[in-house]
Amino acid sequence: MTPRSNRRHWLTTFAGLGLASAGTWATRTAWAAPAAPAGRVILSITGQVGKPNAGAQADFDMDMIAALKQVSFTTTTPWHQGARRFTGPLLRDVLAEAGARGTTVRAIALNDYKVDVPFEDAQTHELILARLLDGKPMTVREKGPLFLVYPYDSDPELKSQRYYNRSAWQLRRLEVV
Known part of the structure; x- marks a missing residue:
């Protein structure tokens, strides 16, 4: 294969993957870091x-x-x-976006409340970083802007003090250890 036909082969391959060019490959792979935030962190x-x-x-x-x-x-x-509707990404997806690996996720709130959550919880439960409560963004007063919340009603085991204590509202930072 000549360099020109080799390039055409890879561009065709990239196009088949839904990628416009080799340059977009980095943004679609598992090893690419998330873009830097444009807004307030x-x-x-x-x-x-x-x-x-x-x-x-x-x-x-x-x-x-x-x-x-x-x-x-x-x-x-x-x-x-009463029951409330929470919406946000799964914690496991957020951790994957950061390439985080460990055994414990320490959730730290705006008021410096800290709680350790086993990394495994993010893999075995539909644990989310809720950003919406009943379809609306959460203010700090409403436990926002992010609330680490388990789907308590989905499993009787989750309706316990152990999992209530692992929840963190007004979430600001996750430390992965």
Whole structure:
């Protein structure tokens, strides 16, 4: 294959993958870091981050969080009246976006509340970083802008103090250890 036909072969391959050119390949692969946030940073992931975009950490603005696949569920919590609908990306997807690997995710809130969540919880439960409550963005007063929440009503095991304690509202940072 000549260099010119080799290039044409790869461009055809990229086009077959839905990629316009070899230059877009990096943005579609698992090893590419998330783009740097354009807006105000609302979440930083530190520690064992494989795809940093701000020094050694991965920072996200709300648009970046909203651009990830969104999941919704309705559940009751000890902090709300009645069942409420939460929407946001799965924690495992956010961690994957940052290339995070570890055994524990320490969730840290705006008021410095800290709780350790087993990394495995993100893999085995539909644990989300809720950004919407009943379809509306959450203010700090409403436990936002991000709330790490389990789908408590989906499994009797989750309706326990253990999982309630692992929830963190007004989430600001995740440390992966």
